[in-house]
Amino acid sequence: MPRIKRRQFIKGMAGGVAAVGVGLSGLRYLEPAGVASASPLTSAPEEKLYRTGHSNNCDGSCGHTVHVVGNRATFIESAPWESSIDGKVKEDYPPRICLRGVSQLQNTYSPDRVKYPYRRVGPRGSGKWERISWEEATTAIAENFRKAQEKYGAKSVWIAPYTGSLSLIEGVIGAGYRFASAIGASAGDFEGDNEGDSACPAGFNYVLADPTLPANGGGIFDGHEYLDYLNSKVIFLWANNLAETSIPDWRTICDARKNGTKLVVLDPRYTPTAAAADLWVPIRPGTDTALVDGMIRWIIQNKRFDEAYVRQYTVAPYLIHPLTKKFLKHKDIVAGGEDKYLVVDEQDGSVKKWDDPGLSKPSLWGTHAVGALKARTALQVLADTLNKYTPEYTAKITDVDAKTVVQLAELYAGNHPAGVKAGFGLSHWYRADLTFQALLTLSALTGNIGVHGGGVTIYSGALLTTAYDIPSWFYPDKKQYTYLPPMQACDAMLESKPYPVKAAWFMVDNYAQQMSDRNKVMKALNSLDFLVVSDYVLSATAELADIVLPACTYLEKTDLLGSGNYYLQYMPKTIQPLWESKSDFEAIGLVAEKMGVGQYFHKTPDDFIKEVLHIGDPQADPTVRGLTWDQLTKGAYRLNTESVPYVPFYNKQFPTKSGKIEFYVELLIPYEQEVCDYKEQAEAFPNNPLLQKYPLVFLSTHTRFRTHSQYCNLPWLKEINNNGEGFLEINPRDAAKRGIADGDVVRVFNGRGEMKVRARLTEGIKQGVTNCYQGGWATRQVKHYIEGHPNNLTHQIANPAQTIVPNFQSNAAYYDCLVQVEKVKG
Numbered sequence: 001m002p003r004i005k006r007r008q009f010i011k012g013m014a015g016g017v018a019a020v021g022v023g024l025s026g027l028r029y030l031e032p033a034g035v036a037s038a039s040p041l042t043s044a045p046e047e048k049l050y051r052t053g054h055s056n057n058c059d060g061s062c063g064h065t066v067h068v069v070g071n072r073a074t075f076i077e078s079a080p081w082e083s084s085i086d087g088k089v090k091e092d093y094p095p096r097i098c099l100r101g102v103s104q105l106q107n108t109y110s111p112d113r114v115k116y117p118y119r120r121v122g123p124r125g126s127g128k129w130e131r132i133s134w135e136e137a138t139t140a141i142a143e144n145f146r147k148a149q150e151k152y153g154a155k156s157v158w159i160a161p162y163t164g165s166l167s168l169i170e171g172v173i174g175a176g177y178r179f180a181s182a183i184g185a186s187a188g189d190f191e192g193d194n195e196g197d198s199a200c201p202a203g204f205n206y207v208l209a210d211p212t213l214p215a216n217g218g219g220i221f222d223g224h225e226y227l228d229y230l231n232s233k234v235i236f237l238w239a240n241n242l243a244e245t246s247i248p249d250w251r252t253i254c255d256a257r258k259n260g261t262k263l264v265v266l267d268p269r270y271t272p273t274a275a276a277a278d279l280w281v282p283i284r285p286g287t288d289t290a291l292v293d294g295m296i297r298w299i300i301q302n303k304r305f306d307e308a309y310v311r312q313y314t315v316a317p318y319l320i321h322p323l324t325k326k327f328l329k330h331k332d333i334v335a336g337g338e339d340k341y342l343v344v345d346e347q348d349g350s351v352k353k354w355d356d357p358g359l360s361k362p363s364l365w366g367t368h369a370v371g372a373l374k375a376r377t378a379l380q381v382l383a384d385t386l387n388k389y390t391p392e393y394t395a396k397i398t399d400v401d402a403k404t405v406v407q408l409a410e411l412y413a414g415n416h417p418a419g420v421k422a423g424f425g426l427s428h429w430y431r432a433d434l435t436f437q438a439l440l441t442l443s444a445l446t447g448n449i450g451v452h453g454g455g456v457t458i459y460s461g462a463l464l465t466t467a468y469d470i471p472s473w474f475y476p477d478k479k480q481y482t483y484l485p486p487m488q489a490c491d492a493m494l495e496s497k498p499y500p501v502k503a504a505w506f507m508v509d510n511y512a513q514q515m516s517d518r519n520k521v522m523k524a525l526n527s528l529d530f531l532v533v534s535d536y537v538l539s540a541t542a543e544l545a546d547i548v549l550p551a552c553t554y555l556e557k558t559d560l561l562g563s564g565n566y567y568l569q570y571m572p573k574t575i576q577p578l579w580e581s582k583s584d585f586e587a588i589g590l591v592a593e594k595m596g597v598g599q600y601f602h603k604t605p606d607d608f609i610k611e612v613l614h615i616g617d618p619q620a621d622p623t624v625r626g627l628t629w630d631q632l633t634k635g636a637y638r639l640n641t642e643s644v645p646y647v648p649f650y651n652k653q654f655p656t657k658s659g660k661i662e663f664y665v666e667l668l669i670p671y672e673q674e675v676c677d678y679k680e681q682a683e684a685f686p687n688n689p690l691l692q693k694y695p696l697v698f699l700s701t702h703t704r705f706r707t708h709s710q711y712c713n714l715p716w717l718k719e720i721n722n723n724g725e726g727f728l729e730i731n732p733r734d735a736a737k738r739g740i741a742d743g744d745v746v747r748v749f750n751g752r753g754e755m756k757v758r759a760r761l762t763e764g765i766k767q768g769v770t771n772c773y774q775g776g777w778a779t780r781q782v783k784h785y786i787e788g789h790p791n792n793l794t795h796q797i798a799n800p801a802q803t804i805v806p807n808f809q810s811n812a813a814y815y816d817c818l819v820q821v822e823k824v825k826g
């Protein structure tokens with residue numbers, strides 16, 4: 001087969017960009033109509049192959065081999081993987097790609113591309129534009145940014161978040177931050193991704209990494225490599241529709257199942273993921289913390305926890321001060337005493353410092369007299385607090401029957417190691433931080449943290465490691481942008497809180513559609529004095545811009561991808577930019593020049609990649625030490641990691657104050673959340689009186705047919721996805737109550753807004769719950785939903801507890817949302 005031959009050829013190539021003389025047979029697909037800058041077919045006899053990575057914000061991070069003839073990409077297939085940088089490890093890492101990846105040909109040559117810079121001529125959002133030159137566009141941007149900064153302060157310009165791509169130069173850790181620092185502007189948000197994803201990472205920090213310790217820099221975040229699930233005896237996919245949202249990694253879960261690993265899926269919907277489970281648990285959404293609490297209680301009651309692990313690696317034996325609720329310290333009971341935790345020696349009941357050499361075995365349980373105080377151990381406090389979560393009580397909250405609660409606890413405790421892969425579906429709740437805190441508590445009690453096949457993971461990969469020297473990239477000459485997360489940005493625009501934002505530049509982000517409470521977002525964006533959007537399509541956000549800049553797709557520029565896996569994927573420019581599009585890096589450089597900070601962009605993307613990875617530096621971070629430029633550009637090499645597959649805290653050193661797993665969280669005492677006792681959500685909770693008006697939970701989850709709003713327009717994907725039309729999943733019993741039949745147009749509404757869409761009746765969604773896949777386009781020209789968008793209904797209620805983790809402040813709780821649905825008559 002010629003394909004195989006080519007793949008072998010890539011492996012043998014001196015560089016990923018060698019020319020391959022395979023002639024015109026490479027032109028299997030796509031002769032784009034009206035591509036002015038594409039080379040004529042007849043003058044392009046040679047096919048070149050490039051290895052790149054797909055950097056869109058999908059957790060896949062696949063390697064793509066792109067076939068190029070002339071200046072035209074003609075075919076995309078999955079690419080191979082190399083060994084670790086130090087050559088010590090070669091994983092059996094499967095090839096990966098999905099239909100969205102293959103469809104990047106259509107994306108690149110789409111008639112929907114923004115081809116030139118435009119200036120708005122009509123009222124904002126009216127769709128009236130005039131074509132302008134790059135010179136005019138960049139001058140206008142520089143002038144307007146300067147004007148806003150002079151009038152309202154440097155921070156009043158917001159260089160907006162970038163979740164649409166996960167690459168280094170142009171994406172989620174991209175050049176926009178460097179630019180924001182250079183001009184003293186504000187920028188949001190790469191650590192927290194608080195448009196959607198920071199709640200669970202906050203919970204991670206509560207238990208595993210004290211955010212107040214300088215070494216943690218305001219909060220860290222880590223997870224197990226997917227291949228590690230091959231080591232699990234049982235896998236819990238918790239609010240994670242992996243078969244749709246990380247398609248290539250789903251294969252690993254299937255491989256694990258083939259080896260006998262049990263699979264449990266907790267999801268109110270019968271997803272493609274749930275369909276493959278040994279046990280599907282259609283939980284009442286928003287109540288997962290209570291289910292975990294029920295499991296913890298059962299495990300404690302039945303002595304199924306790992307006593308030795310708990311004693312050695314957690315704060316379980318430390319005494320709690322009954323009045324302050326803080327850890328009881330030696331200094332609390334002895335004037336001039338030490339700042340050391342106290343424990344009770346099991347042998348003689350005496351109170352000792354935790355590191356007393358005379359301590360035989362610290363007691364895990366009990367209430368102990370310490371002078372006049374009666375102090376319980378942290379584990380005792382946990383057990384007492386969660387004692388109410390009997391299977392029956394848990395069942396009442398979660399709608400998971402009592403027998404299943406016990407079955408889940410048995411499955412989890414009886415199969416070691418037990419791996420939890422949480423989804424961001426969990427993070428899209430107001431109290432998702434608490435759920436993650438609970439899951440980590442469960443994992444710690446059963447000795448699953450820092451071991452192969454265990455842990456609680458929501459995301460993992462190179463992006464979370466120390467491979468990149470981010471400070472050198474973000475903070476040139478120690479200049480530093482002000483962090484303004486997207487959840488706070490609307491208030492800054494509308495109410496000057498915490499300070500005014502008057503101008504913004506969105507690149508790689510479709511904020512006007514993807515952010516929650518869209519009506520508020522639209523108001524906020526419309527209040528700006530000046531708005532620039534760089535995109536390669538006229539997104540809902542671009543429609544509101546004063547200036548639209550034509551961006552390149554990933555095939556038309558150089559970048560580096562190291563995100564959802566542990567491989568560094570160099571992304572060479574495979575074709576010249578189409579029409580007048582430019583890379584974001586180049587666009588930023590042009591504006592920077594005009595604002596007097598051009599010097600920070602005078603190097604090439606290659607130069608910056610070399611700098612950020614410290615290529616050739618013997619002191620480079622251990623994960624990338626020894627990496628050569630030749631390696632980086634030849635293939636995808638894996639980071640050197642201590643454990644393979646990668647497991648966080650493999651050495652059991654926890655970056656907390658105590659150095660132990662802190663399932664008892666001192667910092668959360670003001671929020672009455674020091675242990676993981678279930679609390680009600682902000683809106684979609686069982687006893688909310690609002691249910692009388694808006695009785696249905698409204699989910700807006702992620703579909704395999706697009707990446708958020710990306711690729712919604714592509715014919716190959718529309719063809720197999722309801723012709724590109726959105727729909728609302730609703731249980732037939734909920735539909736019948738409302739006289740709704742399959743295919744009827746329905747109005748979904750609440751106090752914040754509404755949308756119209758066709759109903760899809762399905763038993764595959766729990767009663768009382770609805771779902772409308774997010775990300776469909778809601779622009780002047782494209783109405784994926786008949787009217788509106790799911791984010792017309794969602795809110796921006798922030799969880800204050802998360803403020804204790806500066807990098808992971810509250811994200812939008814998209815799924816914590818109630819609606820009513822009615823049939824549209826006529």
Ligand SMILES: Nc1nc2c(c(=O)[nH]1)N[C@H]1C(S)=C(S)[C@@H](COP(=O)(O)OP(=O)(O)OC[C@H]3O[C@@H](n4cnc5c(=O)[nH]c(N)nc54)[C@H](O)[C@@H]3O)O[C@H]1N2
Nearest residue numbers: 059239241245266285286423424425701702703704707708
């Ligand atoms: N194809 C595709 N892949 C993607 C993306 C995409 O848009 N398209 N986006 C990427 C990004 S940025 C993200 S954040 C991830 C998100 O992908 P996932 O992590 O899989 O998250 P979601 O699709 O938001 O939700 C997963 C499941 O959680 C369920 N769920 C909702 N609420 C609850 C609850 O309270 N409890 C339980 N147990 N289940 C609940 C939903 O029914 C849904 O099936 O996907 C990434 N991958």
Ligand SMILES: Nc1nc2c(c(=O)[nH]1)N[C@H]1C(S)=C(S)[C@@H](COP(=O)(O)OP(=O)(O)OC[C@H]3O[C@@H](n4cnc5c(=O)[nH]c(N)nc54)[C@H](O)[C@@H]3O)O[C@H]1N2
Nearest residue numbers: 163164196508509510514534539551700708709710774814
């Ligand atoms: N209702 C609801 N809303 C949600 C969610 C949900 O579950 N429900 N999920 C949330 C989550 S988890 C996330 S991560 C966010 C994602 O929100 P976004 O990141 O805003 O979503 P994308 O559609 O990926 O938007 C990226 C935009 O960047 C453009 N783009 C892509 N690559 C480039 C590039 O290289 N350069 C430039 N200049 N532009 C580029 C794309 O064309 C697209 O318009 O959405 C959130 N919104």
Ligand code: SF4
Nearest residue numbers: 058060061062098101
């Ligand atoms: S969209 Fe995601 S899963 Fe599909 S090819 Fe791209 S990175 Fe891979």
Ligand SMILES: [Mo]
Nearest residue numbers: 193196197424
């Ligand atoms: Mo996300």
